[in-house]
Amino acid sequence: MRTAFIQELIRQARLHPEVFLVVGDLGFSVVESFRDEFPDRFLNVGVAEQNMTGVAAGLASEGYHVFTYSIADFPTLRCLEQIRNDVCYHNLAVTIVAVGGGVAYGTLGYSHHAVEDFAVMRALPNMTVVAPADPVEVRLVTGALVALKGPSYLRLGKTGESILHVMEPKWVFGRAMMLRAGGDVVLVSAGDAVTVALKVGELLEDKGVSAGVLSMVTVNPLDQESLVHAAETAKLVVVVESHGSRGGLSDAVARCISGCRAAVMFFTLDVDTYVRQGVCGSRKYLSEKYGLNPLYITEAIGDRLSALRGAVRIDT
Amino acid sequence: MLEIISSRLLASKIRIHALRMVHQANSSHIGSCLSCADILAVLHTDILHVNPRHPQCAERDRLIFSKGHAAAALYAVLAEQGFFPLAELKTYCQNGARLTGHASHHVPGVEVSVGSLGHGLPLGCGKALAAKRQGASWSVFVVISDGELDEGSNWEAILFAPHHRLDNLIVVVDYNKIQSLGVVSETLELEPLAEKFRGFRWAVREIDGHDHNAIRNALQSVPWEPGKPSCLIAHTIKGKGVSFMENKLLWHYKAPDVAQLEEALRQIGSDT
Numbered sequence: 001m002r003t004a005f006i007q008e009l010i011r012q013a014r015l016h017p018e019v020f021l022v023v024g025d026l027g028f029s030v031v032e033s034f035r036d037e038f039p040d041r042f043l044n045v046g047v048a049e050q051n052m053t054g055v056a057a058g059l060a061s062e063g064y065h066v067f068t069y070s071i072a073d074f075p076t077l078r079c080l081e082q083i084r085n086d087v088c089y090h091n092l093a094v095t096i097v098a099v100g101g102g103v104a105y106g107t108l109g110y111s112h113h114a115v116e117d118f119a120v121m122r123a124l125p126n127m128t129v130v131a132p133a134d135p136v137e138v139r140l141v142t143g144a145l146v147a148l149k150g151p152s153y154l155r156l157g158k159t160g161e162s163i164l165h166v167m168e169p170k171w172v173f174g175r176a177m178m179l180r181a182g183g184d185v186v187l188v189s190a191g192d193a194v195t196v197a198l199k200v201g202e203l204l205e206d207k208g209v210s211a212g213v214l215s216m217v218t219v220n221p222l223d224q225e226s227l228v229h230a231a232e233t234a235k236l237v238v239v240v241e242s243h244g245s246r247g248g249l250s251d252a253v254a255r256c257i258s259g260c261r262a263a264v265m266f267f268t269l270d271v272d273t274y275v276r277q278g279v280c281g282s283r284k285y286l287s288e289k290y291g292l293n294p295l296y297i298t299e300a301i302g303d304r305l306s307a308l309r310g311a312v313r314i315d316t
Numbered sequence: 317m318l319e320i321i322s323s324r325l326l327a328s329k330i331r332i333h334a335l336r337m338v339h340q341a342n343s344s345h346i347g348s349c350l351s352c353a354d355i356l357a358v359l360h361t362d363i364l365h366v367n368p369r370h371p372q373c374a375e376r377d378r379l380i381f382s383k384g385h386a387a388a389a390l391y392a393v394l395a396e397q398g399f400f401p402l403a404e405l406k407t408y409c410q411n412g413a414r415l416t417g418h419a420s421h422h423v424p425g426v427e428v429s430v431g432s433l434g435h436g437l438p439l440g441c442g443k444a445l446a447a448k449r450q451g452a453s454w455s456v457f458v459v460i461s462d463g464e465l466d467e468g469s470n471w472e473a474i475l476f477a478p479h480h481r482l483d484n485l486i487v488v489v490d491y492n493k494i495q496s497l498g499v500v501s502e503t504l505e506l507e508p509l510a511e512k513f514r515g516f517r518w519a520v521r522e523i524d525g526h527d528h529n530a531i532r533n534a535l536q537s538v539p540w541e542p543g544k545p546s547c548l549i550a551h552t553i554k555g556k557g558v559s560f561m562e563n564k565l566l567w568h569y570k571a572p573d574v575a576q577l578e579e580a581l582r583q584i585g586s587d588t
Contacts, residue, residue, distance in 0.1 A: 032545040043445070045472075046475070048472035050434075050438065051441070051469060051472035054435060054441070054442060054469065055438055055439075055476070057439055058438065058439040058440065060442075061442070061446075062443055062447070063446070063531015082438070082469075085429065085430075085431070086438075087434055087437060090421060316586045
């Protein structure tokens with residue numbers, strides 16, 4: 001996803017002279033092409049995220065749209081007060097880009113995992129929170145964020161993500177995208193967890209359950225219309241996210257559909273247990289061990305459907 | 317000579333307004349306001365190219381008042397200079413007013429909202445860099461406090477500015493030697509402060525922060541070294557101008573009561 005991001009950012013920078021990229025000494029083999037084409041709109045501030053964000057806010061206050069860029073929690077938690085006071089309170093055009101949302105940096109360990117970023121970023125005023133699911137969505141949202149001209153947080157994967165949109169989708173900022181149609185269960189997700197949701201959808205379909213998958217794209221603002229429609233027409237809404245259990249997409253969705261008729265389930269990363277155990281692992285290993293195993297999720301959904309009155313029976 | 321009287325008069329007015337505002341609002345930080353009144357006065361009479369009728373004009377010099385807790389002093393100088401009506405100073409810290417207890421960018425003439433220390437200098441670096449990249453000739457002045465220099469975010473910026481040759485950036489340190497629980501030297505010693513900035517490749521001068529000529533001469537001749545940002549260490553006295561407030565930690569917090577206000581105003585007035 002990071003390659004798709006930088007390619008689109010370059011395209012945007014050619015069209016918009018105010019686009020400026022500030023990195024925190026990261027982006028090797030990713031950002032060089034931007035730096036080489038736009039040396040006067042590129043800055044490496046070194047390993048100094050508070051200054052990165054303060055400088056970004058200063059530049060933005062003088063007319064630039066600044067993209068700050070680092071990995072995991074570095075561009076957010078390390079400089080959260082700068083984001084809150086300098087960027088959001090002044091409503092400045094600063095987009096904070098984090099490569100490696102969730103446990104994408106796997107074996108590098110907890111310090112390099114962004115598993116509370118949704119919770120923190122969506123709490124801030126004026127902050128748009130975006131989590132594209134594949135390189136196609138990355139391209140679409142990057143242009144939209146340039147046009148937005150306000151504070152935003154862009155959570156990317158890392159590399160190697162599959163393309164989920166075979167055809168160029170029609171997309172309007174703030175709307176979710178249906179990646180898979182289905183009416184009994186609607187899986188709601190964002191970012192790299194959409195791949196997990198799609199896998200679960202396939203497994204449910206094999207067992208005779210009609211399962212739809214929504215890629216929310218924007219965690220804030222949430223596409224309430226699509227969610228409410230799903231929660232009024234399906235039996236069960238299932239949220240899947242590469243994020244801790246508190247404050248993320250799950251909570252945003254719950255608040256949105258709390259009055260609707262569908263039952264709801266949440267599948268998040270069990271960060272509390274992960275931290276206690278201190279186990280090393282790849283993204284896939286850690287995701288599946290700590291809550292996002294598609295087989296386990298499918299089974300749990302099956303059990304829930306069975307328990308609901310008038311549920312579709314499935315064979316386990 | 318007229319200019320010297322003008323900045324002296326303005327500094328007295330800043331002190332008088334700040335005392336009244338802090339008394340009326342029963343708020344804190346009068347000592348902090350009094351220590352930077354002279355710096356603010358000279359900046360506005362002789363240094364900054366700003367236009368009160370057009371506070372956002374593109375070619376203005378940017379003043380980032382990072383020690384935001386001395387907002388009363390900043391608001392006072394801006395009102396005196398015509399950025400907004402003097403009468404509005406009475407609304408300081410009142411319900412529904414825009415003159416919040418820490419400097420707010422919703423007030424004409426205030427560049428950025430501050431309050432949490434250590435934010436102003438990185439912001440100033442961003443603005444100074446923008447000027448360089450855009451080929452603009454305006455300067456960025458950042459006023460910071462000594463306690464504020466405890467914040468690590470400043471030092472990231474202090475590394476950054478000389479590296480990027482931001483000689484359009486000028487920092488003024490209001491060095492009144494007292495912070496929130498005691499003196500600077502016993503809390504987190506900053507000395508040798510000038511050497512620190514020099515070591516970080518800044519051009520540095522030290523002056524008496526209440527000597528208008530010294531402030532003026534220093535700030536009129538920036539940048540002192542081409543390619544280097546400038547740091548003016550202004551040695552000041554917390555509570556300057558009011559004998560019973562000078563060098564007292566108490567006046568970081570306490571608002572003067574009616575009798576204390578009267579005596580303070582009398583002292584400032586007789587000084588004018």
